[in-house]
Amino acid sequence: MTLDPIFILAIESSCDDTAAAVLQNDKVLSNVVANQRIHEEFGGVVPELASRAHQQNIVPVVDLALKKAGISKKQLHGIAFTQGPGLMGSLLVGSSFAKSFSMALGIPLLAVNHMQAHILAHFIDEEGFDKPTFPFLALTISGGHTQIVKVNHFFDMEIIGETTDDAVGEAFDKTAKILGLPYPGGPLIDQFAKEGNPKAFGFTKPKVEGLNFSFSGLKTQILYFVQKKTALNPNFIEENKADICASVQFTIIQILKEKLKLAVNQTGIKQIAIGGGVSANSGIRKTLKEAEAKFGWKTFIPKFEYTTDNAAMIGIVGYQKYLHNQFEKASVVSKARIEF
Structure with missing residues (x-):
């Protein structure tokens, strides 16, 4: 059965990347991202600067996404945008633009949960990439989140494990800062x-009970370890940088793998899909592929460009919401924190 073409414009502005994409059904026609380099000198994202940069970027980014897709705004069927979670100032730029555009064109507005989008990015139609079948387990790992999610259907998801403090991406970034590496x-x-x-x-x-994670203690342990070693040898970091990075990454990967093994044992589900910015990590990708053969799992790893924040993943959720008539009124509000 061939579906009539449905064109969705998607906007992502949850943090420091301004992104827009156009999808025809579940296929990506364009996926444009404008990065904000201004935060590098501060060693992290500055919310006020991020929202200002979004205001400067959003019109040219949307315009470029439409041009690359080869369609006009009059062909669009719906506008999807990130409702949350994220930085409130950044979210408001994206939602305000989406609301105005949908009203001007008289087409539906589709609000998307950013974390659900990382999971459902696996349903983008990409040659060479399989789609999971329901139910499956999703490991969402990013700078702000670490979760194991039982995914029963597109909009039926249950968090069965999450971090009790810091996210895995924060553990990586803080380790880099301790080692004197630039952001990110x-x-x-x-x-x-x-x-x-x-x-x-x-x-x-x-040691964390059940399927939950904790990374704050590991961060402190790495800090004290480096301080102790550099006190004895001021050149310790430079002489051992690769080994420190490899050892930290190995420890983090083992933590993630052990929790996934427990989740598989508890649920009986052997399909594992990863998402979020940290899923771009080559060590994590390699370990999951090895686990596929070792434990009999079927692992799903997204195309690299769909791991970090992007609008294509917002678009695929918007497309499914369009099919299920899950439209929003212009009164819908952005949320810095949002539940599944």
Whole structure:
């Protein structure tokens, strides 16, 4: 059965990337992201600067997304936008634009949960990438979230495990900061880890009951370890950077893998899908692929461009919401925190 073409414009502005995408049904026609380099000198995202940059970027980004898709705004059937979670100032820029555009064009407004979008990015039609079948387990890992989610259907999701304090992405970024690496440091940890020995230094894994995570203790442990070593040898970081990165990354990956094994045992579900910015980490991707053969799991790893914040993942949720007539009124509000 061939579906009539439905064109969805999607807008993502939850943090520091202004993104717009156009989807035809479940296929991405364009996916444009404008990064904000201004935050690098501050070592992290500055909310006020982020919202100002979104205001500057959103019109040209949307215009470029439409041009790359080869369609006019009059062909659109709906506007999807990130409702939350995220930085309130950034979210308001995206939602305000989406509301105005939908009213001007007289087409439906579709509010999307950013974390659900990371999970449902797996349903984008991409050659060479399989789609999971329901139910499956999703590991969503990013700078702000670490969750294991039981996904029963597109809009039937249950968080069965999550971090009790810091997110895994924060653990990577804080480790990078301790080592004097520039922001964002997570990708640099991954890069150096490829050249290091993962067993060079041992870090204790936190003991957390059930399927929940904790990374604050690990961050403190890494800080004290580096301080102690550099007190004895001021050149310790530079001489052992690759080994430190490899050891930290190995510890974090083992924590994630052990919790996933427990989740599979508890639920009996052997389909594992990862999402979120940290799912771009090569070590995590490699470990999950190895687990596929070792434990009999079926693992789903998204296309690299759909791991970090992007509008295509907002669009695929918007498309499903359009099919299910889940439209919003212009009075819908952005939310810095939002539940499934």
